[in-house]
Amino acid sequence: MFKNPFNQNCTCWICLEESNFDSAWILHECGCNLQVHKLCYLHWLYSINKNYISKNLVTKNLNLVTEDDLKRTMCYLVDSHRNLHREVSLSEFLNTLPFIRPKTNEPVAPSVSIMSVLGINYSISFRIVRSPMSLPVEFAECPQCKNPVVNRQITFTSRSFFLAVFYWTKSFIRNTTIALTLALSTLNIGKWWFKIGIWQLRCIFPENVLRVILDISTTKALNVYGETMSGLVSIPQMTRFLIFGFPVCLMGVRSTNPTLNRFRWLYSLALSVRAGHYDSNNTKLLSRTLTTCNICMFLHSAITTPFISRFYEYLVKTATPYFCPIDKSLDSFPSQGYGDVIIKTSWYDVLFESILWPAIGSMVGGKLFDAVTWIQREFGLNWSPSCSPNDCRMVFNFVGCGVTAVARQLLDMWASYMRAKELKQLQESIEENIQ
Ligand SMILES: [Zn+2]
Ligand SMILES: [Zn+2]
Structure with a gap:
């Protein structure tokens, strides 16, 4: 049965804090009765990725090797105000137009994979602003049902209206x-x-x-x-x-x-x-x-x-x-x-x-x-x-x-x-x- 999530009292199973559901919470999509804060989830996802790269030093995306890189990638993906500090190029602008937007969400993936085959990391010089597009482990699994907790990229903003x-x-x-x-x-x-x-x-x-x-x-x-x-x-x-x-x-x-x-x-x-x-x-x-x-x-x-x-x-x-x-x-x-x-x-x-x-x-x-x-x-x-x-x-x-x-x-x-x-x-x- 559908419940209004906004009247719900939630307990975060990571930090055990309790409050009413609002934008700081993740709406759990797998159906289990587990609630988690956005920031707690992100921290959890980060530690999963940290463990992953410590086990597999070379990942399929050659950009992601060090913890620093991982942190930067994570912040970049999660930061929904990221256009404040970077110049949006013309091609990116064109991509945002509804009738030109490509069907897949991977605008730079081909160039990255080609360069990986050659074994030389050229992707940095091709993209002047280094903006890796994905994490090695993209979604965290729900500990109960083993499905992803959420299926989309979680983004973060502070609650400042200004x-x-x-x-x-x-x-x-x-x-x-x-x-x-x-x-x-x-x-x-x-x-x-x-x-x-x-x-x-x-x-x-x-x-x-x-x-x-x-x-x-x-x-x-x-x-x-x-x-x-x-x-x-x-x-x-x-x-x-x-x-x-x-x-x-x-x-x-x-x-x-x-x-x-x-x-x-x-x-x-x-x-x-x-x-x-x-x-x-x-x-x-x-x-x-x-x-x-x-x-x-x-x-x-x-x-x-x-x-x-x-x-x-x-x-x-x-x-x-x-x-x-x-x-x-x-x-x-x-x-x-x-x-x-x-x-x-x-x-x-x-x-x-x-x-x-x-x-x-x-x-x-x-x-x-x-x-x-x-x-x-x-x-x-x-x-x-x-x-x-x-x-x-x-x-x-x-x-x-x-x-x-x-x-x-x-x-x-x-x-x-x-x-x-x-x-x-x-x-x-x-x-x-x-x-
Ligand atoms: Zn929490
Ligand atoms: Zn679940």
Whole structure:
């Protein structure tokens, strides 16, 4: 008879703890009345495999020989948030699409077996990220009926709701960006890049400022120019550079890529030169805003970034992730590299975030602007800046972008912290000795 498993009181036959059935338990598929925690089961499966490899040093899968390897393989297979620390390749992405997915679940098995016949372990060099696919003993047997306790791969996540949402969002960003990039690459990518550039500039700068920066009588004309190749060519070179370069410049701010970083400084130099031409009410407002931005970014990279790197370094060294075997006493990465270990920032993250950044920044800026005017009205403050409302709004757009960037950084740090905790829990529960 069917019983609702969620009302069931379970006793784990490994650790003898008792609690109500929830996601920490395994639903026993063999039909025997034995209950077991997920983590206890995984630890048990690990010890079975450990015994197995100590008896048979060379297994059918040549990758699996040492205990360290076994532990890493086990963690990899069990970790259901594993895409947080690795770059998903295009072929893997295509495999996840329902109509392309291969029927078997063994995408790399053929290459592994061919190499095993030759007797040389080539599989590591073929797969840059070493990701062995199976354990020597895949399922543990139920001690009563000798059937596998469960017939599928058990996966583990901590119960953090935040991390689940974060993982889901990351996957969504990855899939959307790769799919859109593939789709746009079949069209005229230059035209689309130009449109993105104009759209981003419009998010930040009001029309009258844009006219001066881009040296054009009306920016509406740019929409028409952007439609055809000959139109694009007829735009003055500097204007073209400013439009095409804007998304690249934002990518340079977001990513740690040295080429993009250098481009960012070049771009801001060019923008500052043009911004010098805009001088309504003799305030030099635009130039001053851009200078403040540059100073803030410089201070950020000189003062805040080292602290943030320390934080990531601490996380990596305390969690010692299974996918990143490091010696705690050594600095195996340049200090900025630690930020990329636990949660990897890939090209699709940089692309997605830097394209949406001005829109989100201007939205936040608008809210801040409303808040400031509300405070002024409510408390009777009389603060009247010497610039026009449009210019004022522009400054708030910049502030909004800054606030967005800080919020993103804090979010990333919090997610890394939660993920480090999860990794620690997973690794410790597989290793620890419950006898
Ligand atoms: Zn247990
Ligand atoms: Zn059984």
